[in-house]
Amino acid sequence: MPIVHKGTVVDVKKVGSYFVLTATAADIPKDFKPGNFVAVAIGDERSSLILRRAFSIYQVNDRGVYGGTVDIVVSPHGPGTDYIANLKRNDPINLVGPLGKPFSLPKEPVPCVLVGGGYGAAPLFTLAEALTARGCRVDFILGASTQEKLFGMLEARRISTTLSVTTDDGTSGVMGRVTDVLPDVIKKSGAAVVYACGPMQMLKAVSEVATLHGIVSQTSVEESMACGIGVCMTCVMPIIGEDGVTRMLRSCVDGPAFRGDKVRWDEVGTIPADTWGAPEIGGH
Amino acid sequence: MPIVHKGTVVDVKKVGSYFVLTATAADIPKDFKPGNFVAVAIGDERSSLILRRAFSIYQVNDRGVYGGTVDIVVSPHGPGTDYIANLKRNDPINLVGPLGKPFSLPKEPVPCVLVGGGYGAAPLFTLAEALTARGCRVDFILGASTQEKLFGMLEARRISTTLSVTTDDGTSGVMGRVTDVLPDVIKKSGAAVVYACGPMQMLKAVSEVATLHGIVSQTSVEESMACGIGVCMTCVMPIIGEDGVTRMLRSCVDGPAFRGDKVRWDEVGTIPADTWGAPEIGGH
Amino acid sequence: MKRVPKRTTVDMSTKLGRLEFSSPVFTASGCAAAGKELDQFIDITTIGAVVTKSVMLNPRSGRATPRMAETPSGMLNGIGLQGPGIDDFIQNDLSWLSQKGAKTIVSIAGNNVEEFGKVADKLRDIPGVVAIEVNISCPNVENRGQVFACDPYAAADVINNVRRNVSASIPLFAKLSPDVTDITEIAKSVVKAGADGLSVINTLLGMVIDTDTLLPKLSGKTGGLSGPAIRPVAVRCVYQIRKALPNIPIIGMGGIRNGRDAIEFFAAGANAISVGTTVFNDPEACVRIHDETAEILQEKGIRSLSEIISAAHREDL
Amino acid sequence: MKRVPKRTTVDMSTKLGRLEFSSPVFTASGCAAAGKELDQFIDITTIGAVVTKSVMLNPRSGRATPRMAETPSGMLNGIGLQGPGIDDFIQNDLSWLSQKGAKTIVSIAGNNVEEFGKVADKLRDIPGVVAIEVNISCPNVENRGQVFACDPYAAADVINNVRRNVSASIPLFAKLSPDVTDITEIAKSVVKAGADGLSVINTLLGMVIDTDTLLPKLSGKTGGLSGPAIRPVAVRCVYQIRKALPNIPIIGMGGIRNGRDAIEFFAAGANAISVGTTVFNDPEACVRIHDETAEILQEKGIRSLSEIISAAHREDL
């Protein structure tokens, strides 16, 4: 069950372009499953920013000296993320979590490829551990626009069978996109599932590659969220249900991980005409 | 000339119920005159509190290791004052000043009584120095509801001929109000001017005592201010002009120090019917 | 552990006409879905009432994303009334709420006058539904898309039609828009048409432009402004309506963030309040605001919430 | 050192009808008095124009204090148009401004239609006055205190009368209130009556209740809400009016705090902007916002402000 944690910042570390923030959050570690996220308040009642910001949970620690803690990876680029990146040890931090549906894990110990774009890698390390624990082979692909924006290379290498790296500018690994190396990794590892987290365009491309190879993809999407807990309906995406019908589903509670082949990628940001409850021409 | 200072907090010290904050403000010391105030911004653009808060300048220092600095005395009791009291060394602080008309100083070296209520004492110490420099005898009266809310006792004792203290609850000095001891101090010192800063009720009472003794009073008032620089018209008080006509004057630029006998104390918070431009019955 | 109100000696109960509530704090329509998600954080049976997301006759996809933009001390939303339609809503959401034992106020909406009536009709004799809030702040497809609540006649037509389609015993609350020249005119009109109470206010029409694309940020271009930013407008509307209609039950809302804010609404004339956008910031807000309100009253030595309702009008009496 | 705009290669000049301004950033009426105090912080001859505090025929004391209350990302004011009256204003304030060489837009107000005309008449041939802003957002004492700007006929009457009392060559800007059901209706009405341009928007009617006394905080009970809180409403109003009147010059305002905010107004259709409440927070705001706007345009590779004016409408064309 998600709860409101009035926690404290234990540490903020700069890692490449990112900031890894550790905060106390007593109950998150025991409830946490890979793929969950937390929603962080931006300041107190004096703040003019009233909406929380969503961050994938990168790590949890149940037995530290601070009791339960949670780690997130923050890419500062707007008022809310800047605020969080500038927090200091001992500052108060209010976070709600764990939120969202976790990644679905395969029932069998099948090989899995994990693809992280930029800070999108954050939720994949605990996922890798969970998969490894089930006996799955794990291969990692990390991609970013440039070297500084790659996250977690050392750790990925440690917990995976192979690690492939791509950057748009070639400053690290292969120059190109994650999908340039993905087919090869799928083939070599014999993967049955691809997990991906990163920008929407990347998720779409990964999902297409997976489908092409006849394997399943789980994509963790990032839609703009006002509440993060399922009550406001801002974060919807057109998702094809088991009955074949497309519905506008909330990515905060029905996701953020969706099966890649069920997301209507090209129509994100629209209401596809055959969506359940779609407006008639000229309607809402 | 007042300017916008993007300064830094050098120090915050708790003193009784108050916090003495020192901030860098390069140009204030050289322009400063006793009775000036500064207007402090509450947070940055992320803050939902968009109006500055006014604070009397307590001290200035032109030659410190930090260059020019200014000291204010803060009584935390609302969102803005709480924010300032919680600032820490090295935090940024944005202040505009010096603002307001300074106290008028007597042309002759006449004895003066300085009356400070609570943090209202803040502007009186630099005033005392200026008066002393002109050869005026200075007698101090400090009053507050209780001992913790007295400000600057040691300093007042050091720079004055006599110091009298009153508290409503008798925890320090005479139990009672500043006006209980004022007549005596006026008589003993032979004062020609009374300077006062503190709550409105105190200023009114001090002004009445001064008038009764046939001497001049200068009262530094505290009206709610939106701009502090004279452009918004929120901070007005009914003041009798030299022509005998009452006008609604801006306490931020025409004050905060007014001659006590010119303030229509009983009608603060109203528009006296004979005010310049007062509405006809049923008007604005 | 779900948050529940703290014990207090202050009588926090309130009345809306004949209806009684143990707490004056409700959710706001569209900011609590149908209560289920919030019930993870607070025990929703311990707040005054759950006001559900406005439901229409048929399932509805809502608008394309982006559906929201953050604004200074507020937000803009253009959800487009996404929802399952009344039948599915009754079967799933209302049955869950009634099983829980939550007090429920169902918010309904329609594209035209007739649709409001049809939706209302479906709600006859559904257990747990203590009142209906009629969200007339949606566009009237029959009248050039003008919002019902912006026209006294269109607003009255809706209320009239809903009144005819529900049992006489169920109270109707008309939810008003602040985007009008004189909100008391609309208030009087809907009361005359059969509204038993008023919900004040819905969002203000606003727009945010994306400074990268230089186009409106929301897919629907304009959206509804909510949150603390609009509180002074909401308090003014409640105050004006209370003055014009001294006895009408009012549910006040618009930017309530804490107990002090709630007190403003009660003093202005609200008999109960709804908490909307603040729930996104604090999922425990409804219970917290109940507690804070009780504490403030206690500090003031006031024994019962009812003593402060409409207090801001006392100098006019 | 008074702040002046930084050099830039972006052409920041703008036009309001035939009038040209070197900067699109003006002060807002009532938030800069008559420019003198602000000239300590910025060189007021380097901003687009100084819009002076609304002046009436006779000296006016304004309302009793408290005249303001802070609100989330905004403030409420009820100054009551304190001012020296038009004669004294011309003699002192306008002569100072013209001597300085500042471009001045004089805002005028009146208790009734006739008073507006009389005030305007006094402004004939006064040097430095480039336009008149007619603040019709004040109560009409002849019509139950209803605000002129809330009624298309009353608003048109005022503009009509002012038009007759000034030389044909002086542009008139009607300043509109957002507190109406359809702001485009008022806009069209005043343009038909002779307004050459529109100032959009004045404050929103609001109320803050003091939670200690449980009474309205302002002596006038209600007041005008301004500041960043209202920006989405202001942008929406500018957008709606630009759509309805594609060629009318618009001065946009309401909660502009930085260059990005300014860009929103230009994209919505404003030809110039006024900065009000933000000046209280930052006395250098008018120059800072000019600089920030120029920088953003530069980053975008846009050479001239005029290229982005009304950009948010481009998909409608």
Ligand SMILES: Cc1cc2nc3c(=O)[nH]c(=O)nc-3n(C[C@H](O)[C@H](O)[C@H](O)COP(=O)(O)OP(=O)(O)OC[C@H]3O[C@@H](n4cnc5c(N)ncnc54)[C@H](O)[C@@H]3O)c2cc1C
């Ligand atoms: C499930 C999920 C997991 C995420 N994980 C991470 C992470 O691990 N590290 C990280 O750096 N970022 C992550 N993000 C993105 C992060 O939430 C946004 O970058 C952030 O909200 C932007 O806030 P801002 O104030 O800096 O920017 P602004 O653009 O000013 O934000 C304005 C508003 O839009 C919303 N918003 C804007 N962009 C996004 C976005 N991409 N996603 C959600 N809301 C948005 C904000 O919540 C806010 O309400 C995640 C988002 C989601 C939905």
Ligand SMILES: Cc1cc2nc3c(=O)[nH]c(=O)nc-3n(C[C@H](O)[C@H](O)[C@H](O)COP(=O)(O)OP(=O)(O)OC[C@H]3O[C@@H](n4cnc5c(N)ncnc54)[C@H](O)[C@@H]3O)c2cc1C
């Ligand atoms: C010339 C002058 C000198 C002052 N000197 C000092 C000082 O040395 N030490 C000190 O502790 N305080 C001083 N004050 C009072 C101080 O400005 C207020 O206590 C403070 O503004 C309250 O802010 P808040 O957010 O804590 O309270 P809130 O009541 O929440 O403030 C809300 C709004 O009202 C305004 N306001 C409320 N009370 C006052 C007030 N008394 N005066 C001015 N504006 C007010 C605030 O500026 C703000 O805009 C002085 C005020 C003036 C006018």
Ligand SMILES: Cc1cc2nc3c(=O)[nH]c(=O)nc-3n(C[C@H](O)[C@H](O)[C@H](O)COP(=O)(O)O)c2cc1C
């Ligand atoms: C995301 C969102 C969705 C809303 N949906 C509805 C709705 O379906 N029906 C309705 O009557 N009001 C709806 N509202 C308006 C709220 O119920 C409320 O009237 C308004 O937001 C002001 O209150 P607040 O400032 O506390 O949010 C919605 C508001 C928000 C923010």
Ligand SMILES: Cc1cc2nc3c(=O)[nH]c(=O)nc-3n(C[C@H](O)[C@H](O)[C@H](O)COP(=O)(O)O)c2cc1C
């Ligand atoms: C203290 C104050 C006084 C104002 N006085 C006037 C006035 O005299 N005439 C006028 O047309 N508008 C007046 N306004 C409204 C502003 O000019 C402006 O339209 C409004 O505040 C919105 O802009 P802002 O959010 O940038 O302040 C006043 C606003 C404030 C805050």
Ligand code: FES
């Ligand atoms: S963010 Fe509110 S429902 Fe998903």
Ligand code: FES
């Ligand atoms: S505070 Fe604005 S004029 Fe004095």
